Amino acid sequence: MAECHPVGFRWVMEAKNRGATIIHVDPRFTRTSAVADLHVPLRAGSDIAFLGGLVRYVIENDRWFHDYVVNYTNAATIIDESFRDTEDLEGLFSGFDTEKGKYSWETWSYEGVSGIVPAAGHKHVYGEKGSGMSEPGGGDMTQRHTDPTLQHPRCVFQLLKRHFSRYTPEMVSELCGIPQDLFLQVAETLCRNSGRDRTGAFCYAVGWTQHTVGVQYIRTAAILQLLLGNMGRPGGGIMALRGHTSIQGSTDIPTLFDLLPGYLPMPHASLPDEGALKEYIERNGSPTGWWSEMHKYIVSLCKAYFGAAATRENDYLFDLMPRISAGLSHMATVAKMADGGVKGYFVMGENPTVGSMHGALHRAGMRKLDWLVVRDFTLIETAEFWRVAPEITRGEVKTEDIQTEVFFFPAATHTEKDGSFTNTQRLLQWHHKAVEPPEDCRSDLQFTYDLGRRLQKLYEGSREERDRAIQALNWDYPVHGPLREPDAEAVLKEISGYTVADGRPVSGFGELKDDGTTASGCWIYSGCYANGVNQPARRKPTTEQHWVAPEWGWSWPSNRRILYNRASADPDGRPWSERKRYVWWDEEKKRWTGYDVPDFIVDRPPSYRPPENAQGIATIAGNDPFIMQADGKGWLFAPSGLLDGPFPTHYEPQESVVENALYSQQCNPARIEWRRRDNPYHLAFGDPRFPYVVTTYRLTEHHTAGGMSRWLSWLAELQPAMFCEVSPELAAEKGLENGKWATISTARGEIEARVLVTRRMKPLRVRGRMVHTIGLPYHFSYLGRVTGDPANELISFVADPNVAIQESKALTANIRAGRHSFGRRSVTDGIELRLPQPQRDVPRDLPRIRTREPAEPRRR
């Protein structure tokens, strides 16, 4: 965190100063480890084993927060008897379809409840249960069976206990390559620091997410935090540290392919043409929990999109919304591109040939495009893929043979435009323009707005059905200044929402209606422009308000600084302890109150229990803090919303140095593979050609793909060259010299880097053998003030099933001293790289579920 989020890390340092204990879990010793109390150097890709070990420790030693777990989680809920755990199926859950290589969810559900709609999860793409592609809505939660004593063999708690029974300290130590007493120390520290009086927080970044089991990493942490009672309480929670200033914002108001703003699912192609809206709401809404309100949000969204044209009669033009039929994730798109299936590509503020996995395949894809639009500060590698790339240098690709037309638009920086950032704690902070953008530089807002205007002009006269969406689009914002910049605050106001009649900003999503009288661009942001005030622009210093500082910026939803904060009070609404007092029930006023905005129905007493056949938010009981969930409980067991199991399970990375010690199933069975000639994989484990673990990361001195740092002398001089970090032991083994050169290679390609021999890289003893890790920063590429080979050229296309994220934090590779790279890439020079073929083949999946080569992309 100190490495990639130094400014946020100031608060960690303050916490440390106030007595907090900092534990850092990372394969390498970083700037964070330098100031942490404990550093746990585990093997990249073994985190679920580590966290699972902690879960087991908490359960076995009875250190879990009893009152919290029983009342606020689904621990007591009884699971359908058809459910089978990995314990029974050698690492698979029940319901795995060997043909499709994917799970079905029937067996995972609560006993007596048909379908459950999760609050989150990209459920719609893959038509999982709850996405309502088959039956409408979710089942009736009031019908679920529970056992508050947690003794029932099929209650979630007992299943959880059994599921993690294998994750013993011995196993953790063997699998992660860390000493047992270190693990025990972490466990003990964590437990001691939890309960009524204390809370602990987890911070993670892409070191957890970029794996074929990425989502399950976070799930494990969530389970642990629920068991310890660290959710919805001050000093608790799980922070996703974001890699860019507004990544959080770009998922809230998504740049994602399968979501509408506010995490509303993208309409699916299977929706009927008639009554699509009704159907959509029935399928995706939940009869219980807060999600039962979603129809109001989708209607308000339609009103924001289509304005006056959207009426009750025409279903608010919902049928003009785009619909998806398949996973159109980044990798799926690029693979399609490489096969000539994509005409045009917009790249805005991104440098995929450097920042994304398998850059050579990206370039191959771009070569097949008709046109490519790049918006950035400078001519980045993505914009110059036709001029500067290894395959061009090698002459395998001739520039004149590339027919792609590239348009480059210089972009304005954040200091040259108004706008907001949404950070990891969902806090919106406004930034004001300091200077006009120079020359042709323009803000993304202006570019997008202008593009929309031109498109509308272009299709004005069109009679085509498919053009109606563009024609109907409500696309009119006031512009100002010499550059006719659209007013960012006007956009913020539309996002926040207003009443259609008089354009009065709404105070929050509570005001949104399903009758077309309100419009809101993103329901969770509703209220960020309440009373016509730009709430994110508030900058009242902490010294002038209490410690929660509610008047600095604005955080969604409803300026709540901690989500689900009703959990900070006990079932009766009293604070768990004086020290951890945060939100509580005020008996006199009969209201929830506290330092923060209560994340609960403000006048619903703790004693409230839903009556028979209650509907909608009436089903939320007074002790249901997790109101977004259909049952109001924190999910230890996820009956839906996940595509690779209700419980997290340790699987080895797609390419590993060792066999899975826990199950005979080596890798995540539901992972997405791209079996292509230009995307070769290593053996599942113990590949003789690639004996070392590689993990990639960022350095403080550079920013992601380098577009903002490699061109700037003041930053470039601080880390002037691509390098690889290796332990003295590995250096000795391979004759690597500090400061000299080394060549790192995988089946996808080979790169050169300077060698940095350091004790900060620690060889680990895993399953009886020494495992060396090679650390690679991924900032460098062929252009800029300082240059170097891009680490991501080494990484293959393989994805987690839930969010289709690549696996760039744990793979295998080879390293040797000297400069031996010929810039070979599997995309243009596959054969040479893949030889010599390994003699033996090692199964990734249990034999009985191996199937013939399927059409890609293929999940298994």
Place this chain on the structure above:
Amino acid sequence: MDPLNQAEARHDGRNIDPDIGLLAAEGSTQKARDATVHPARATYEEIAAAAREEEGTSYYGLPVLCEPVWNWMIPAYFFTGGLAGACAVLGGAVQAMGGRGTDLVRRCRLVAAGGSIVSAGLLIADLGRPSRFVNMLRVFRPSSPMNMGTWVLSGFGACSAASILPEVLAVRRGGRAGRLLATRRRSPRWIALAADRAGYGAAAFGLPLVGYTGVLLANTAVPVWQQTRHTLPVLFAFSGAVSAGALFDVWPPRRGSGIAHRFGLLARGAEVAASAALDREASTVPRVARPLRHGVSGAMLNTARAMLVGSLLSEILPLPRRAKRIASGTLALVGTALLRFGIVQAGRASARDPHATFEMQRAGRGAGEVVRRGDEPGAGMPALHGVGATGEESVQHGATP
């Protein structure tokens, strides 16, 4: 590097487009033509690669001090200044002993005057901003030997110039420049008188001029120079004298060459003694003395010493007197010049070596010498548990290069 990429890169090392960004800050006037700031110095890369662990705690073997930025002109100036100064002194002495107006005196004066001009030239040329030479005379700062030296040199220059007034005038009065020295014609009495006074003045300024360069070096953080601050000025003084004497061995005046020769011989003796003393003073901390014996500087200094002795020995060779003098004179001249270069080179090496600084100070020769602070050396110095004040460790500490 990619050509287009190169072309796009600005070369002022700032990436500020003056059309957009205003260059107005403290460092904005700093010129940066090339990335390599000190071509003479080793890059950190090279040093770190060369650093050896057994030498003890240091930061990757990087120098703790900045290497002197002076180029060859400074040691050259030390030589010419010393020569000129010593000549003026000799001239003054002969004059005082009744040798007024002799060939020797005249030559001394001419060398002094010429030397002062050359010296000034070298000094100015070595400045980063030669045009600002006069700033040296903005202040009078006794704490700065360089400032003092500038004043001395100015005074010396003025006097020595005045002292050759008669000769100059003689030339102007139709005498050929070539016969500048041989001119018999008398200049008016008062001018001769003024010139004589100036001669004494030049001698007076000449004294500090021969010696102060030693102080100049001693008054730095460079270990070997600072350590030898008691002997360096003396060594430079005598070495200056040697060069003066030697000059007139190879370029003998028709009269008084004997005096000059004797002067030179005496000085040679003194210099040998002084350099021995310097060596002893430096040796109190072995690491500090290292560059005096080893490396390039060591070689230079040893050669210089050898030449000096050689010039003495050549006196007793069975050769014609003239040849002997030329031989010994040449040896001595080159030797004294080489000494200056050697000493400056030694300073570079010493500044480059962090352990010289560390060991000198741990041995109580940092502030410990000048400040009363307990009896044992290095008391009051930051001492960690497991580390004695003088630096020896019972526990392993510090960075491994």
Place this chain on the structure above:
Amino acid sequence: MPELRQMGFFTDTTLCIGCKACEVACKQWNQLPDDGFSFTGMSYDNTGHLGASTWRHVAFVERETPLPGQGSPRDGAQAGAGAFAELRPLGQPPPTSLLGGNIAPSHIESPVPLGPTARALSKFSWLMMSDVCKHCERAGCLEACPTGAIMRTEFGSVYVQPDVCNGCGYCVSACPFGVIDRREDDGRAWKCTLCYDRLKGGMVPACAQACPTASIQFGEIDDLRARAAERVTQLRSRGVEDAYLYGESAASQPGTEGLHAFFLLADKPETYNLPPDPVVPTTKIVKSWGAMAAGVLSLAALALAAAAAPSRTRWTL
């Protein structure tokens, strides 16, 4: 004449996370050129040392010894916001004291003791230190400067006037810390100005403003000294026996009579490339002048002797 204020830096290396924000902020504010792009292989340090165009420099020290006190119990309450209280612009109250001083006691954590294994486990530590011009109470560069280009400002800082400096390079050799240096392609000597221009405008120096963890603290020296002393006791109470202050007073560093930019270190000065007992050369120079005087006088004597001695040469005038 503005009232004289002794401002300075207190750099607490135990809070440094090596983000180099100070280095960049300094270069940006002062618009300094880069030092070239060479990969040194010295941990994460690629700028090496302070220089003519690097006025802040972060050192990275990889040690195979643990940092004592890491993982040991802590006294949260006594740390509070105090030790962290932020950069203080001249006299004014802190702009953004982290969480301010107004923390209800219930929000200050009491220590969570770690097990005994804690120390044994970290056999390695990574020290970081942001180095800067020390602005010595008695400055070698200032006393050596022959042009008077180097002066003492009303803030007690040592400042080089670029329009006066003629690049004689004498200060470069006179600085016992190797801070000031001459940029060859510029010809003048440069070093940290303690952001003289910012101080004039009542602002905090760029580096201190940019430091995210208050490792670099700026303020009046007396306050800083007090804060530093407090911090040392605190750290020692947490088991960091090695923590000590470097050059915070004339007593601890007589050679410079104390630094206006002093440091809290956790290892020998040599480890961070700092001299253990620095001394301003001029403190020793009187004797040197004396020696010279003796030398040149005996030289004069030699000359007279040589001239006086009986000679075959007869003076004919």
